[in-house]
Amino acid sequence: MTSPLDSGASAAIASPRGRRPKSLSNDEIHAKLQQAVLEHRLKPGTRLVEDHLAEVAGSTRARIRQVLLRLAHESLVTLVPNRGACVASPTVEEAREVFAMRHLLEPSMVQWLAERPRQADVQRLREHVAQEAAARAEGDRPRIIRLSGEFHMLLAELTGNRILSRSLRELCAQTCLVITLYDKPNTPACPYHEHEDVIDAIEAGNGSRAAELMRHHLHHIEQTLALDDPAGEAPVDLQALFA
Amino acid sequence: MTSPLDSGASAAIASPRGRRPKSLSNDEIHAKLQQAVLEHRLKPGTRLVEDHLAEVAGSTRARIRQVLLRLAHESLVTLVPNRGACVASPTVEEAREVFAMRHLLEPSMVQWLAERPRQADVQRLREHVAQEAAARAEGDRPRIIRLSGEFHMLLAELTGNRILSRSLRELCAQTCLVITLYDKPNTPACPYHEHEDVIDAIEAGNGSRAAELMRHHLHHIEQTLALDDPAGEAPVDLQALFA
DNA sequence: TGGGATTTGTTCGTATGTATT
DNA sequence: GAATACATACGAACAAATCCC
Numbered sequence: 001m002t003s004p005l006d007s008g009a010s011a012a013i014a015s016p017r018g019r020r021p022k023s024l025s026n027d028e029i030h031a032k033l034q035q036a037v038l039e040h041r042l043k044p045g046t047r048l049v050e051d052h053l054a055e056v057a058g059s060t061r062a063r064i065r066q067v068l069l070r071l072a073h074e075s076l077v078t079l080v081p082n083r084g085a086c087v088a089s090p091t092v093e094e095a096r097e098v099f100a101m102r103h104l105l106e107p108s109m110v111q112w113l114a115e116r117p118r119q120a121d122v123q124r125l126r127e128h129v130a131q132e133a134a135a136r137a138e139g140d141r142p143r144i145i146r147l148s149g150e151f152h153m154l155l156a157e158l159t160g161n162r163i164l165s166r167s168l169r170e171l172c173a174q175t176c177l178v179i180t181l182y183d184k185p186n187t188p189a190c191p192y193h194e195h196e197d198v199i200d201a202i203e204a205g206n207g208s209r210a211a212e213l214m215r216h217h218l219h220h221i222e223q224t225l226a227l228d229d230p231a232g233e234a235p236v237d238l239q240a241l242f243a
Numbered sequence: 244m245t246s247p248l249d250s251g252a253s254a255a256i257a258s259p260r261g262r263r264p265k266s267l268s269n270d271e272i273h274a275k276l277q278q279a280v281l282e283h284r285l286k287p288g289t290r291l292v293e294d295h296l297a298e299v300a301g302s303t304r305a306r307i308r309q310v311l312l313r314l315a316h317e318s319l320v321t322l323v324p325n326r327g328a329c330v331a332s333p334t335v336e337e338a339r340e341v342f343a344m345r346h347l348l349e350p351s352m353v354q355w356l357a358e359r360p361r362q363a364d365v366q367r368l369r370e371h372v373a374q375e376a377a378a379r380a381e382g383d384r385p386r387i388i389r390l391s392g393e394f395h396m397l398l399a400e401l402t403g404n405r406i407l408s409r410s411l412r413e414l415c416a417q418t419c420l421v422i423t424l425y426d427k428p429n430t431p432a433c434p435y436h437e438h439e440d441v442i443d444a445i446e447a448g449n450g451s452r453a454a455e456l457m458r459h460h461l462h463h464i465e466q467t468l469a470l471d472d473p474a475g476e477a478p479v480d481l482q483a484l485f486a
Numbered sequence: 487t488g489g490g491a492t493t494t495g496t497t498c499g500t501a502t503g504t505a506t507t
Numbered sequence: 508g509a510a511t512a513c514a515t516a517c518g519a520a521c522a523a524a525t526c527c528c
Binding site for chain 2: 516517518523524525526
């Protein structure tokens with residue numbers, strides 16, 4: 001049984017240059033950690049030691065605890081009593097649940113947007129895709145990955161529904177963890193033309209087409225993953241093996 | 244401007260008889276508070292003083308803090324720095340967002356269930372509705388209210404998707420707060436025949452009908468609320484009033 | 487305008503628990 | 508199997524802020 005706590009011990013949150021005397025607020029720490037996950041800089045299983053985080057962030061253990069608690073509730077870290085926190089490692093089952101949830105939400109979400117298209121929204125979406133393209137041109141892979149996820153978050157924000165927005169933020173972050181764990185070797189992150197297609201459908205006010213494109217897009221992302229083979233977690237029943 | 248902190252000061256979590264020496268776990272405290280909200284025993288605006296909760300639950304302030312943090316993340320309590328916690332009072336806007344979210348999730352959810360009907364599930368659902376009927380017969384109003392919400396949670400659980408399950412648990416709890424705040428005077432809680440209709444559609448394997456019934460049901464709940472008139476919150480611009 | 491009571495926020499020392507050698 | 512090192516969990520006291528009178 002692979003413990004979620006047996007990976008590298010050093011905190012993966014690098015401070016740009018030496019010690020950082022600046023003390024970050026609670027929310028800033030949370031945002032930084034979340035962004036690190038989105039950029040695949042914090043990998044699943046990485047231990048998050050309260051003392052280390054407190055020192056690096058110029059904060060205190062009590063505050064770090066709060067942040068970890070919040071991240072745990074967002075399923076981004078797992079909290080084991082008396083053993084501390086580490087970046088979550090979603091199981092195959094959990095990964096499927098994440099995608100099932102996104103399949104439930106996102107097609108309806110873009111359909112809703114397409115049924116009341118606003119030019120300002122389309123504008124923002126196109127600007128975002130332009131950023132994606134720029135990051136792609138620069139070969140800035142962490143940035144590409146983050147922006148790909150943030151496109152979906154942006155769609156949620158444009159609905160104006162903050163609950164939906166938060167949900168999708170969590171789901172995208174978890175998706176990033178899933179991708180780091182189960183990505184097939186040769187994967188071109190989230191082809192951007194699919195994003196543009198969705199925008200086109202929204203601009204055209206074609207709700208059912210937008211929904212269909214999103215369904216296809218999600219399906220496509222899921223297909224770049226190896227959620228079938230039991231890699232990563234081995235629920236092998238040793239007892240049965242020797243019976 | 245009505246502050247969310249100006250309601251009754253006494254904690255509304257009654258211990259059955261005198262002091263309770265038993266010390267509850269963190270999760271138990273959370274469950275109890277959540278259930279109290281579901282049963283309308285904790286009303287919006289009720290202050291939640293850490294010391295009081297700690298004593299009643301036989302716990303410590305530190306633990307209570309964790310529970311409150313979690314409840315805050317579930318939007319069941321609002322946490323104001325240096326002023327403590329109180330049961331959340333969703334605004335009209337937030338109420339609309341809750342229903343929008345439920346409209347997004349629940350029709351697709353029951354459609355999914357209806358497309359792969361299992362007799363065991365139908366059984367559990369019917370048993371639940373029977374409990375609702377029993378509570379109705381006894382006139383146990385808190386129980387009726389709680390069970391009505393829990394029907395929707397049960398549907399989510401039957402999908403086997405824990406993320407969806409948690410989402411709906413949160414949404415239902417928030418709906419309960421919304422109902423206490425904006426219910427029109429004469430409201431018969433959630434007519435149970437609508438629940439039965441949904442079950443029938445699921446059993447019959449009629450996905451689109453199940454979805455349609457759920458849409459109708461949600462719409463019906465929303466219509467028993469007074470989300471149009473600006474009661475409760477008065478965003479009156481006093482400056483404009485005297486200009 | 488001020489003072490006292492109440493409640494939250496923080497800190498520190500210690501205890502407990504886990505993993506390792 | 509025992510001892511050690513390490514990190515989390517706990518408890519109490521102190522400090523700061525808010526509310527009410």
